[in-house]
Amino acid sequence: MSETQVIGKTPQKAEEHPMAKILRMDRIPHIWCSTCGIGTALTSFATALEKVNIPLDHICVVSGIGCSGRIAGYVKLDSFHSTHGRALPFATGLKLGNPKLKVVVISGDGDIAGIGGNHLIHSARRNMDLVVLCINNFVYAMTGGQTAATTPLTAITSTSPYGNYERPFNLPHLAASCGAVYVARWTCLHVRRLAKSIEEAINKKGFSFIEIIAPCSTIYARRNRLGDGLDLMKFYHDNAIIKHGADTRELDIGYQDKIIVGKFVDIERPTFLDSLNAWNKKVLGEKFREYGGPND
Amino acid sequence: MTGEVFTFLIGGKAGEGVKKAGSVAARLFASMGREVFEMDDYQSLIRGGHNFSVISTASRKITSHYTRANLIVAMDKRSYELHKQDLGEDGIMLYDSEIKGDLKGLGIPLRAEAKKYPNPDLRLGLGAVTVLAVAVGMDKESLKKLIQSEYPRDLDINIAYATTIYDMASPEIGGKFRLNNSDKKRVIYSGNEIIALGAAAGGLDIYYAYPMTPSSSLMHTLAAQGEKLGIIVVHPENEIAVVNMAIGSIFAGAKSMVGSSGGGFALMQEGFSLAGMLEAPLLCCLASRPGPSTGVPTYTAQGDLNFAIHQGHGEFPRIVASPGCIEEAFYLTSEMLDLVWRFQTPGILLTEKHLTESSMTLDIHINKAEHFQPLMHYGGEYKRYLDSKDGIAPLLFPPSDELIKWNSYEHDETGITTENPELIAKMQEKRNRKKISLLNHLKNKHTVNIYGERGPLIFTYGSTTMSVREALRAGDIDATVVQPIYLEPLPVWELEKYKDKELIVVEQSCAGQFALLLKEKAELNPGSVIKKYDGRPFDPVELAIEIKKAVSNG
Numbered sequence: 001m002s003e004t005q006v007i008g009k010t011p012q013k014a015e016e017h018p019m020a021k022i023l024r025m026d027r028i029p030h031i032w033c034s035t036c037g038i039g040t041a042l043t044s045f046a047t048a049l050e051k052v053n054i055p056l057d058h059i060c061v062v063s064g065i066g067c068s069g070r071i072a073g074y075v076k077l078d079s080f081h082s083t084h085g086r087a088l089p090f091a092t093g094l095k096l097g098n099p100k101l102k103v104v105v106i107s108g109d110g111d112i113a114g115i116g117g118n119h120l121i122h123s124a125r126r127n128m129d130l131v132v133l134c135i136n137n138f139v140y141a142m143t144g145g146q147t148a149a150t151t152p153l154t155a156i157t158s159t160s161p162y163g164n165y166e167r168p169f170n171l172p173h174l175a176a177s178c179g180a181v182y183v184a185r186w187t188c189l190h191v192r193r194l195a196k197s198i199e200e201a202i203n204k205k206g207f208s209f210i211e212i213i214a215p216c217s218t219i220y221a222r223r224n225r226l227g228d229g230l231d232l233m234k235f236y237h238d239n240a241i242i243k244h245g246a247d248t249r250e251l252d253i254g255y256q257d258k259i260i261v262g263k264f265v266d267i268e269r270p271t272f273l274d275s276l277n278a279w280n281k282k283v284l285g286e287k288f289r290e291y292g293g294p295n296d
Numbered sequence: 297m298t299g300e301v302f303t304f305l306i307g308g309k310a311g312e313g314v315k316k317a318g319s320v321a322a323r324l325f326a327s328m329g330r331e332v333f334e335m336d337d338y339q340s341l342i343r344g345g346h347n348f349s350v351i352s353t354a355s356r357k358i359t360s361h362y363t364r365a366n367l368i369v370a371m372d373k374r375s376y377e378l379h380k381q382d383l384g385e386d387g388i389m390l391y392d393s394e395i396k397g398d399l400k401g402l403g404i405p406l407r408a409e410a411k412k413y414p415n416p417d418l419r420l421g422l423g424a425v426t427v428l429a430v431a432v433g434m435d436k437e438s439l440k441k442l443i444q445s446e447y448p449r450d451l452d453i454n455i456a457y458a459t460t461i462y463d464m465a466s467p468e469i470g471g472k473f474r475l476n477n478s479d480k481k482r483v484i485y486s487g488n489e490i491i492a493l494g495a496a497a498g499g500l501d502i503y504y505a506y507p508m509t510p511s512s513s514l515m516h517t518l519a520a521q522g523e524k525l526g527i528i529v530v531h532p533e534n535e536i537a538v539v540n541m542a543i544g545s546i547f548a549g550a551k552s553m554v555g556s557s558g559g560g561f562a563l564m565q566e567g568f569s570l571a572g573m574l575e576a577p578l579l580c581c582l583a584s585r586p587g588p589s590t591g592v593p594t595y596t597a598q599g600d601l602n603f604a605i606h607q608g609h610g611e612f613p614r615i616v617a618s619p620g621c622i623e624e625a626f627y628l629t630s631e632m633l634d635l636v637w638r639f640q641t642p643g644i645l646l647t648e649k650h651l652t653e654s655s656m657t658l659d660i661h662i663n664k665a666e667h668f669q670p671l672m673h674y675g676g677e678y679k680r681y682l683d684s685k686d687g688i689a690p691l692l693f694p695p696s697d698e699l700i701k702w703n704s705y706e707h708d709e710t711g712i713t714t715e716n717p718e719l720i721a722k723m724q725e726k727r728n729r730k731k732i733s734l735l736n737h738l739k740n741k742h743t744v745n746i747y748g749e750r751g752p753l754i755f756t757y758g759s760t761t762m763s764v765r766e767a768l769r770a771g772d773i774d775a776t777v778v779q780p781i782y783l784e785p786l787p788v789w790e791l792e793k794y795k796d797k798e799l800i801v802v803e804q805s806c807a808g809q810f811a812l813l814l815k816e817k818a819e820l821n822p823g824s825v826i827k828k829y830d831g832r833p834f835d836p837v838e839l840a841i842e843i844k845k846a847v848s849n850g
Binding site for chain 2: 027055057058060062065070072073076077078079080081082083085086088089090091092093094095096097098100101118119121122276280284287288289291293294
């Protein structure tokens, strides 16, 4: 690559990009499509990181495979880009390996709720102290637009050319029923609320789950003739209903139907490690040495 | 030579305390300063299956149980029918006197006496141990001590019951078998118990597993002893989670190990390959049982050799080693932890049910275990996948000022995804160079066990080594046993000298995988292959006959 030549007057030193602290600017431009929601989600994550009072070297990002999985490479944080569906068990092991770290899983709906669905329900059940940002674009985008476990009924995908007939997951309800202590859903239009929610989730102890409804204009919207990126944002604007504390049973997403967003669950429950330590202490008494990681 | 071996067999229904009685009998012999080998045979049934334990003991080294028994205690009709053929010359068959039919031997009212107390089923195993104590001439006081340590629950009832049985059996069989005693007291461990201790000696921090026989007892041991050993045990939703959690912990710097058997380990294939790509030091304990698929869960086989060697897609170095006896399993587990961390690549400790769930007397020297401190990064820009000369890049764990990136995609030196052809080739070569470094390291290590100096050459590996060594003693055969401890990479440099020699292979595989491996990798020429693949380990006497046949044919 040749260096960029500047013709004319010397430009002033560019201001530092507001996200330069979090993002690896040497990796930009990124590989996501224009109007994709993943960048927006990442921006909200970066905004949240500036607010939380945790040193960046204590934050680890784990992602799976898919469009969202590529986030791991762009963050200026220790990261692990795992295999398809396995972000959650990896994150669990990382947390157990060093409980002082804050572990954030950022991945797609296919990764977390499809192939990794079993890990999702068990991580929530255990109340592992993890933050999960599940970017839901209703489709397996990277691999060619196949039906996902989140594709709304009747939506067209490459594997449901006549419309999807499989009932999709209601992800907040799934996470909440399995034991998540913090559950929220936002769309990529709600950047400030999303950033606030991510901040809350990071500060929360226990299994926090945020579903981020993200536009995919290249695959999902094009196949369903839903318009371009702006049209999708307008759709969120007109159809998203903020309803904090909504009953999670009523959060199903129908095809081009209203989307209920908000914070649905924010409760306290002992985490996996809290329970491990409390119970063993109760049974074994003083001789039990509290587990804080192998190098503690 | 079998004359000096004494074998005790106890059989009954699952739930009647057969296994417990077997292990107490083994400790009884060990307390006499004798060497012991115990094999437990049980079925994958919830209730009512036929269980039996065989304990062979000698005043010299013993590495297998013997089928031919000197003393049999049959607690039910099925045990009597199945094992009457196993009774040796001058052997004694004892059976519960409630068993009806035309029986040869001596009936003892084990059950009738037990019924005088609550929970009679709990007493039967103790009854069997008591008649054994009588037969080997143990005095009442010593038996009482044994009961105090082994059957402490309902102690008074147990002592009363045992005393009655003792007095009934004494006139008939008291002191019938006089066994040599010695002062050398040894510990008894099963393969999985000793692997747990070997892992602890090697610095294990976390053990992840999902239940699967014959690997589960490793998880049970670590769960029970974890608090003392400083190891935590996590049993997640499935083996896919097991392997990925272990890799996650390794990313944080914790020494992690996983364990399973065939089907569960198949689910770990993806994670095993991931460890290859990430260069994660992951140790897997693969305990074999007869396959394919669910196969025969509670029996033994060596059908997973190829599976272990070829585990995971893609090309990356891996280490596969198999201990030839229970004692070796201790040192090898710590050595494998050392090696996977030294070369930052996954490894498999390959065992079989016959090793993991059999027990024997051992001498363990903890200071001989390996404990490796990994190569760490100190200062300067960190590159997780630094393209070093030996292929090994220093490790760094979070939290750190430097960026640490592990990536399942092909990556550059910093761990960032790449599709660049030069980089792809460079990283493939980097990982491959680790294999060369590994080979150079192993060339200076003890990688092959050789027992004996002359006579026919017998090649074997894993738990079958124990059977072969005992067969040579049983059959008074002068032979040389060659047992590669490492199977991948196979130490061909040690095997070269056998290239043009006649050799016999003994293994527990129908396809003869080990013989084929020797042929393919070491260019050896196995003349005859003695195989067994019915789920049962070899009997030393029968194996001795097979070996003699092979020698005379050769």
